[in-house]
Amino acid sequence: MSAPLLIAGREFRSRLLLGTGKFSSNERMKEAIEASGAELVTVALRRADLTGRHDPFANILEYIDAEKCLVLPNTSGAMNAEEAVRLCRLAAAAGLPRWVKLEIHPDPRYLLPDPVETLAAAEILVKEGFTVLPYINADPVLALRLQDAGCATVMPLGAPIGSNRGIETRAQIEIILEQARVPVVVDAGLGAPSQAAEAMEMGADAVLVNTAIAVAKDPIRMARAFRAAVEAGRDAFEVGLAAERRTADPTSPLTAFLHAAK
């Protein structure tokens, strides 16, 4: 049994975080969450009803079992710190958890996070008592600055959202992992379970997956596949991967005969 994930003093058995966008129906999303075993599920606030009126046309939150998962509101759509902070305050006032996946991507095409605005928003939100999980480019110095600001995790991207290109930022993520004082969640770009396993083998504390599961032909089976991959990768990391060598390593020593003569 691998060690639990600890974020801001709260324990999670699952190291797979799930995004809820892009599913073909809320019912399938719900089934995929269950199959994934995820206990932290992020929802775009812009798709939810924040007025408390239980809007049947914006009821995505009703498909997430609050007994089994913690809803992690996200600020997708915010273009600067001011908008992100305003959205978080509104979500908190609407009774959502004071946890936030801080996403600020002013470029609507590549959805790459704005480091300046993200840091500014994180500083405000932490002071206001939010548990902040910022989505960032794989920038080690930014990761350190956010930890200094009191963020509960850092969430560097493997590749742009929805790109399915895997861990293109490997070298930078390795530095982030080496320097991390909080859990590191590799977020975005993971298109295959093997890529999720790779992130976990590298020592990432968790991964966040959305597109690869949501738009799969069978999101439930794909959720299960990611779950297994994350568990496999974590186990391998905890056990310790064998070092790479250029030559074969026979299980019976080839020079045993030298000792046999004595």
Add this chain to the structure above:
Amino acid sequence: MNSRLARFEALICPCSEAELEARAREARCLTRRHFGATMRLFAPLYLSNECVNSCRYCGFSRENPILRVTLTPEQVETEARHLLEKGFRNLLLVAGEHPRYVSRSYLVECVERLRALGVPSIHLEVGPMETDDYRPLVEAGAEGLVVYQETYDRRVYAAMHLAGPKKDYDWRLACPQRACTAGFRRVGLGALLGLADWREEAAALAHHLDALLKSCWKTFFTVSMPRLRPAAGEFEPSVHVSDRDLAQFVIATRLAFPQVGITLSTRESPALRDGLAGVGVTMMSAGSHTEPGGYTGVGREDLHRTAKGCRVELASGAISSEGEHATEQFAIADARSAEEVAARLRGLGLEPVWKDWDPALAGRR
């Protein structure tokens, strides 16, 4: 020309059925990857069919002797309440261009009232304005602006737009840039198909979009390729644009501009809309009316005609003989209700998304 534009131009050249099918498959994958298995839904809400322009193809053209009305802000609220009940959380406010009836302050009041009513997402499709005139609308909470160039062919443009401010091609062409500068988050471009060769329109639209993508990197752009529909004035399209042409245009746009939104309205038939929904379209209207007061019948008591800028009252009894509502901009081809469209989308494996924006993100609170 950059590689994106070169690719687009290659994609709109005549091609075989097999090629188009292969591209449709790729377009479907790209759409799913970037937008998910979802469809944003919106409804047009016509505020006014008064217009100072004379455009040969448009039902609202100023010399058409149609029944006209401008809804009061209270009547706009009534229409919006009806649309909210139907599920819409994204409304497109449409009006003819008439500074007296559809003034900036009138539009600001409409936006403010709809925001107060709880409409999360408000877009405008009204006569082009100066950047500084757009700012109060953005501040009031309007999220997006739609302005179609209609035709990118200057000669055809001049022949179609006979009088009014719309005659100025360049003023209109620069409008999306002004909208971005003023702070609209989403800006819609489009070409009205049926006026000039569609391939040339498509290429010009792609150039327009490409330039805007570079200068306005924070704006989310959507593209529309509406085909002319029957309307008052009985204008006949000068060129025929087939379903296949339209499909090729949509697919080429998706492949060359993977992250750009594509809108398809009720101008198109149910079969075509269902078909293109999975391939590249990301936003649809549904259950639409294209006349002011079309959803609830408000404004009926104020129907009149307008001749040479002056209001002409109707003879008593004239309204009932004409159907008791303002004249529509064009006839729609998909008459299904919003509920029916949503159910069909679900059947196609697409989640209808009604709310995809929260007013907390921008504007005054």
